[in-house]
Amino acid sequence: xxxxxxxxxxxxxxxxxxxxxxxxxxxxxxxxxxxxxxxxxxxxxxxxxxxxxxxxxxxxxxxxxxxxxxxxxxxxxxxxxxxxxxxxxxxxxxxxxxxxxxxxxxxx
Amino acid sequence: xxxxxxxxxxxxxxxxxxxxxxxxxxxxxxxxxxxxxxxxxxxxxxxxxxxxxxxxxxxxxxxxxxxxxxxxxxxxxxxxxxxxxxxxxxxxxxxxxxxxxxxxxxxx
DNA sequence: CGAACTGTTCGTATATTTGCGAACAAATAA
DNA sequence: TTATTTGTTCGCAAATATACGAACAGTTCG
Numbered sequence: 001x002x003x004x005x006x007x008x009x010x011x012x013x014x015x016x017x018x019x020x021x022x023x024x025x026x027x028x029x030x031x032x033x034x035x036x037x038x039x040x041x042x043x044x045x046x047x048x049x050x051x052x053x054x055x056x057x058x059x060x061x062x063x064x065x066x067x068x069x070x071x072x073x074x075x076x077x078x079x080x081x082x083x084x085x086x087x088x089x090x091x092x093x094x095x096x097x098x099x100x101x102x103x104x105x106x107x108x
Numbered sequence: 109x110x111x112x113x114x115x116x117x118x119x120x121x122x123x124x125x126x127x128x129x130x131x132x133x134x135x136x137x138x139x140x141x142x143x144x145x146x147x148x149x150x151x152x153x154x155x156x157x158x159x160x161x162x163x164x165x166x167x168x169x170x171x172x173x174x175x176x177x178x179x180x181x182x183x184x185x186x187x188x189x190x191x192x193x194x195x196x197x198x199x200x201x202x203x204x205x206x207x208x209x210x211x212x213x214x215x216x
Numbered sequence: 217c218g219a220a221c222t223g224t225t226c227g228t229a230t231a232t233t234t235g236c237g238a239a240c241a242a243a244t245a246a
Numbered sequence: 247t248t249a250t251t252t253g254t255t256c257g258c259a260a261a262t263a264t265a266c267g268a269a270c271a272g273t274t275c276g
Contacts, residue, residue: 043223
């Protein structure tokens with residue numbers, strides 16, 4: 001008797017969650033921007049993004065909720081940076097996901 | 109004078125597009141299912157997913173539009189499989205994205 | 217104290233996503 | 247021809263996501 005998937009696995013849900021965090025160009029831009037700087041304040045991000053500060057804040061919130069970044073209050077500014085542990089988790093998750101599928105020959 | 113990002117780069121848009129395609133557990137499940145089978149019909153997918161066939165069809169449509177999979181009509185069935193070229197593109201895109209950021213020491 | 221600066225939260229408008237049943241289309245089988 | 251099988255498309259409802267200005271909160275500066 002074949003195992004039946006009645007619901008999604010936590011693995012699938014986790015990949016989908018990280019993917020959702022990356023699913024908007026502004027958030028990809030934020031992460032790329034954080035990547036090349038030792039340190040980055042909200043204002044730096046707002047400067048280079050073509051959106052209102054309220055919207056920037058919202059995207060940062062999504063990224064924080066995903067765990068990919070973290071913010072630290074350095075009054076009167078807020079400093080953001082990549083969360084290394086979770087970043088590595090996501091990196092490995094996507095790498096495995098794409099490679100597992102690359103192994104097989106699929107159709108044709 | 110610092111280069112200013114006035115809009116998103118096509119690179120950022122492309123990552124966001126692929127990420128959006130992966131941003132739902134059902135679509136991750138579909139891709140994982142396609143990964144371990146030589147060949148896969150719509151019915152096989154519908155069987156193992158906890159959603160109505162109309163919804164399965166919709167998710168397949170999203171994945172087709174992203175380029176990650178392709179469908180082939182084998183009357184009266186429809187056979188789906190991973191699109192290898194685009195899959196490799198996405199794999200490389202995410203791998204680079206995650207590794208570029210892993211390089212830097214970021215804050216703390 | 218009040219003004220200025222930095223960023224978040226609120227309220228709202230609009231667009232997109234997700235999900236389903238029903239209707240539909242195409243091919244096959246009876 | 248009619249019924250069945252397979253999957254897509256339609257129409258709709260509900261939930262999320264995106265975006266903005268305005269209001270707000272906390273800190274610093276004058």
